Amino acid sequence: MNSIMPYIAVVMAVIGSVSAWAGWRRTAVSFSVLASVTLAWMICSKWILSGIPPLRTMGDTRMWYSFFAGIAGLFTYLRWRYKWILSFSTVLSTVFILLVALNPEKAGATLVPALQSPWFIPHVTVYMFSYSLLGCAFLIGLVGLFRKSSDLLPSADTLIYIGTAFLTFGMLSGAIWAKAAWGHFWSWDPKETWALVTWLMYLLYIHLRLYRRGSDRLLYILLIFAFACLQMCWWGINFLPSAQESVHVY
Amino acid sequence: MEQFWSFFSFPLNMLLAAIWAGGWWMMWRNHRDSAAVRFMLSPSATVSAICMLAGAGLWIGFTGDRLFVQSVFFAVVLLYSQTVVFLVTLRGWRRPDGVIRWRFLLIHAGFLLASGAGFWGSPDSSEMRVKLGPGETAHEAYRLDGGTGILSYELELKDFSMKSGTDGKPVHYEASVSVDGGAPVQILVNHPYNVKFGEDVYLTGVSESGCVFQIVREPWRYFALAGILMLIAGAFMLFIKGPRK
Secondary structure: OOOOHHHHHHHHHHHHHHHHHHOOHHHHHHHHHHHHHHHHHHHHHHHHHHOOOOOOOHHHHHHHHHHHHHHHHHHHHHHHOOOOHHHHHHHHHHHHHHHHHHOOOOOOOOOOHHHOOOOHHHHHHHHHHHHHHHHHHHHHHHHHHHHOOOOOHHHHHHHHHHHHHHHHHHHHHHHHHHHHHHOOOOOOOHHHHHHHHHHHHHHHHHHHHHOOOOOHHHHHHHHHHHHHHHHHHHOHHHHOHHHHHOOOOO | OHHHHHOOOOOHHHHHHHHHHHHHHHHHHHOOOOHHHHHHOOHHHHHHHHHHHHHHHHHHHHHOOHHHHHOHHHHHHHHHHHHHHHHHHHHHOEOOOOOEOHHHHHHHHHHHHHHHHHHHHHHHOEEEEEEEOOOOEEEEEEEOOOOEEEEEEEEEEEEEEEEEOOOOOEEEEEEEEEEOOOOOEEEEOOEOEEEEOOEEEEEEEEOOOOEEEEEEEOOOHHHHHHHHHHHHHHHHHHHHHOOOO
8 A cells, every 4th residue: 555655645746736837726735735644644654564663764764855845845835825836846755755666665673772762753854844845945046046036035034944943953953862872962974064064054045144145146056055965964975985984874 | 183182171171261252252342343353243254154164064074084173274163153153142142122132142152052062172072982791890991092091980880681673683782880889770872871970971882792881071061962952942933933024
């Protein structure tokens, strides 16, 4: 049953995004909600069947990201009524959920001791939620760069503020957990380092906006660059030689 | 380089931190119009501080050169960033009408405390490891550079156990240790034992012959934790209040 869930979710999300383009708001919202519920069902059933939170493998994080990307896209659509955002968030969500569906990963039947922490679930889910919000900000950056207009910056600001708030919690909950597990709040592990770089990029955006510095083009490019750093932090570091020393590779 | 920084251990680091903070506070109070204070409070200083920190992070991120954080260059970047945040916090923690800007204060002072504890407190931090079999005691442990360090107490492994899952991987291991012959205490992964102020004993590994313990001294960790909690509270307010209108 779980193997067809991703495809059902994708079909629903596509119907939702096409409806948004067509201006059928209720249909768009309904199908987007159904897509998210389908993914939530998939996550819950995997959790119940294994008895372990599905948060351990890259595939697991992709599944959560797809779920949250749909919700973040829906939130942005409901809040600012950009009819294009659902299509873009659907593409984002679809790419990651299809990666899960076409390349299923097998996690072990046990939860290693380091992951047996009350921080495990909030740390990973909050990170994935922030990634999805910042993914929507990235989409706004792309569209804004193409349209050459500053109209989209206020909505990007809201997404960046909320996304950065969750990113901060994710990073710092990880620091508290690291202290309990490995003895140090911060040890410049490649994952930690890229998380810091990503956080600083969004801080830079926030400060440039507060100081009213930087052209619209620069700000949109910064949104795109910050999201690229985020991708490095999430999965890109696995391709760096320094990842061999990381305790965060999964 | 580690030996060079250990020269700045307590009380010198505390003294230098007090001189640094007091000096800039005096500058802020009495010479607000000086070029140095005006520059440190400028948007250019904030943006350059963030960019320099991000640049250092990118260098470490791409090269994996963790020793870079022990370089003088990195110390200068951190000190510069801390100075900017310190002065910006002094200027902005309350509005002209006296109302405290809690979000601003929590985020900036939290960052200052957390990063300051890491920066000023690093000369006082140390990490050692020791392997013990059942009934064995230790008065010293190995530092990461291969040398030995003295423990100010006697650590004894009383007992340990390990459980494996169906796939053979360990799912649970714990050790029972005694400090200075006292009552045994349990140490598990994610549950270190606070042996004294700023010093914890961690269980890092278990084999058939015994356990590997990690002894971490970080007396400034309380400042770091306070800063982290303030930052989390500030982030929560960032979420609730959103962008400034």
